[in-house]
Amino acid sequence: MGTFSLGHWIVVLIIVMIVFGAKRLPAIGSGIGQGIRNFKKSFKDDDQPEAKSENQEIKEEKKENSA
Numbered sequence: 473m474g475t476f477s478l479g480h481w482i483v484v485l486i487i488v489m490i491v492f493g494a495k496r497l498p499a500i501g502s503g504i505g506q507g508i509r510n511f512k513k514s515f516k517d518d519d520q521p522e523a524k525s526e527n528q529e530i531k532e533e534k535k536e537n538s539a
Contacts, residue, residue, distance in 0.1 A: 476484075492500060 489497070
């Protein structure tokens with residue numbers, strides 16, 4: 473009762489094919505993939521400036537301690 477077997481996935485695939493049709497499935501898949509890529513990119517873009525500023529602070533502290 474906990475996991476899906478191969479038979480369950482086949483039934484789900486058949487239902488999806490009936491509901492959406494074979495022509496729309498590639499468009500749906502590419503839309504989902506593009507959404508995931510944009511989501512990952514937004515996280516990478518947000519992390520970059522913070523990481524750079526933290527690295528700069530560490531370098532400045534090292535310079536101050538060595539002087």
